[in-house]
Amino acid sequence: MKIIEALNLVYNYIRTDENDKVVESTRALDGVNVSIESGDFVCVLGHNGSGKSTLAKLINGLNLPSEGTVLVSSKDTRNEQDLWDIRKETGMVFQNPDNQIIASVVEEDVGFGPENIGIPTEEIWNRVNTALEAVGMTAYRKKSPNRLSGGQKQRVAIAGTMAMIPKTIVLDEPTAMLDPTGRAEVIRTIKELNKTQGVTIILITHYMEETVDADRIIVMDQGKIVMDGTPKEVFKNVEELKAIRMDVPEVTELAWKLQKAGMPVPDSILTREELVECLQKCLPKQVDFEPNFVKRKPLHIDITDPVIRVRHLDHVYQKGTAMESYALKDVSFDVQRGSIVGFIGHTGSGKSTLTQHLNGLLKATEGVIEVNFRDNADLIKTGKNSKNVYKGSGSNSNVKNNHKNSGYEGEKDGANADTLKGTALNDSIESGQGTGFINIYDTNFNMKQLRFKIGLVFQYPEYQLFEVDVITDVMFGPKNQGLSEDEARKRAEEALKMVGLDSKFWKKSPFELSGGQKRRVAIAGVLAMHPEVLILDEPTAGLDPAGRDDLFKQIRELHDKVGMTIILVSHSMDDVARYTDQVIVLDHGVLKMTGTPEEIFKRYQELESMGLGAPQMTYLIHDLKDVGIRFEDRPDTVSEMADCIIDLWKRYNKSVKSNKIDASGKEAN
């Protein structure tokens, strides 16, 4: 039965000036025809701005189509008297969990919808109970939403729509702002509702992994539906999807690469199990064939030239009271100069607290942070004890020679280092080694200068953008450093170039930019202060796959060209595996592991027990190992994995052939 039908939908966003004259008209939907069957689980994919959210709002009657018709259970959304019935039938869950919870107690929020449609009190209670039960939030019914995690808040929001007894729930990127645990929680809940209660689900998302179990996937691009079918049918078109800036699940991409190389792999493999089963048939079981494969990154790095050294760091809230709690406990680690370091841990593990210590926004209760920059001069306040630079203990003495020879540095691609040569930033970073360790908690240490040396970019660019145009905003930091207007402008232009923001945006208001562009401006705003270390807190949260890749490419380039030390705080194990040299794992404020991604992800079971996980490829390697196909080197990106498997397969085939020739030769003799 068709529950939702859209006929020739067109929707224009119209901007008018004060006199109601149309200034700009953007076509968000352009002739969309779609019908959705009752009880289906439908995913809508598309990059930011492809029209998927607009479609969602039209279904619920929040917006009315400019042309065409939307029918919900054969009721037209244009008919005002039907509008409330339509909204009752189609619940909506939005992206930001905070901005859709109205009441201050969970159960009262769930009851908000039924109250609005005039349900009698007793019935409201029944509905609230059932709805909370359905999303598994009964235990939290008396709690304040502010005390819930993101995933729990979204489940409350889902319960709020369930209490209206809807036929359909439209979820507009409900997991975009959540961590992996919260994401899994929400997806599990909606799958459950779909299965047990028969609610039709329309899930708009960026995460390809969430769509694998769907009944149907609709792909949108530029306001049109470009693909429509089962996951198998849609993910067959890897190339077409990439062309419209979309991703496919990693396993699918790997299978596609193998297939392209000529391996007997069927179309659109969606799960690891399928891939393992297929690889079992065409790869050798024994370890006779070591894949001939060179890893991009070293298996282990020794930290020879730390730029930051953290020792026994504690951060305690309300020390000495009954409420005493440790945000950080006895954390010690080093950050190698010029490396990319990943901080991972679930929400509340202390990652953000730790990064805020590194640039002095928070002060440790106990412990020492020492920094060793190439230019330490400004870090000591001039005054009585100004010569208090103290020598690091031990490892500092051999810093000078080791730095350039460390295996990691050797792999730097010399060829890209030219574009930015000669800029001030480049000079300041390339020239010289560290000049000695300074404890940032020394009395004469200049904390404000530290913030310029260790730049911190927060998760949401919206928290820092405030100026009239992009360039002035980026100049804010340099001006705080005491630079002149001209100097600051030069720095800002240089930084904006570095993050790859086209100069046509420089005079625009930062609020008119897209999510990815805003993030670039935010990063430029910190880069313009010429930091030696750059900390990025979840830089890609909320971006679509293409935006994510673009931004990481830029960060990688920044690192390769300028040799900047980068600390990346992330939830995504795949990103960490792909981009970092060293990983620090935090759990409940305690540093649990440190090492190369290689060393960390080997211990994926421990990571899982902390509510984390490992990259998809790590899991695949283990699944293959279980069936007897071993890899000694551990590739951690899709293309490395593909190279590795293809190489193994080719050599295996060759040996099978030569064995056959041998065998036939012998027979002939």
Next chain:
Amino acid sequence: MIREITLGQYYPVDSVIHRLDPRVKLLGTLVFLVALFVVDSWTMYGVAAVVLGILIKLSNVPLKFMTKGLKNILILLLISVSFNLFLTPGEPIFQLGILKISKEGLTIALKMGIRLILLVMGSSLMTLTTTPNQLTDGMEKGLRAFKKIGVPVHEISMMMSIALRFIPILIEETDKIMKAQQARGADFESGNIIQRAKAMVPILVPLFIGAFRRANDLAMAMEARCYRGGEGRTKMKPLKYEARDGIAYFLMFLYFAGAVGSRFVPLV
């Protein structure tokens, strides 16, 4: 620091006070406050303190939670107390240069201090034991009479409850924005008053833009859940007086009568 503001926050435990009808609590708070300004004797302050103590005990809200709210008005308290202390003319009992403390000043300052503390704790007891929704429901129903003369009672109470819900969120957001700007070298602590006011711009702009975005999202979420004003709405937790509310009204009346009566009885 900034996150520890407890005013207007609900403390979720179960107690007699929590279960009282919000209208009772609203009127009760009003009566308690008015009575504080009616009485003017140490005995009655003692009585008020004891009554408040019993109510806090009954509410199961830890005393520590209540006193935390006091910290925020500490400065206000100190200023008003010291104004009264030093500027009240009368019989001097202590003098240091131009600073002079009179006996009357001391009495007034102490009374003022006690009044303020009781006042803040009394009203925070109400907000700590009443969810914003109940509170606004109470107002909506309690002030129903005003609707007839065109006061949009439902809308006002809805606005209040949403404001209360978003206060902690916006406070946290302010904290994050401040840190993000500090990370770019912004300085909120030094400089004269004009420089400091200017330093607020990088905080206020993102905060306001964020608030507008939230308001927009929230309006859409409410509409999607069929909100269309107060007409035709039912209540999940309709206000119904129970026996305990009657008792509470009675006790309230006694207390107020006692407070007024105490004016006519010579007490210390």
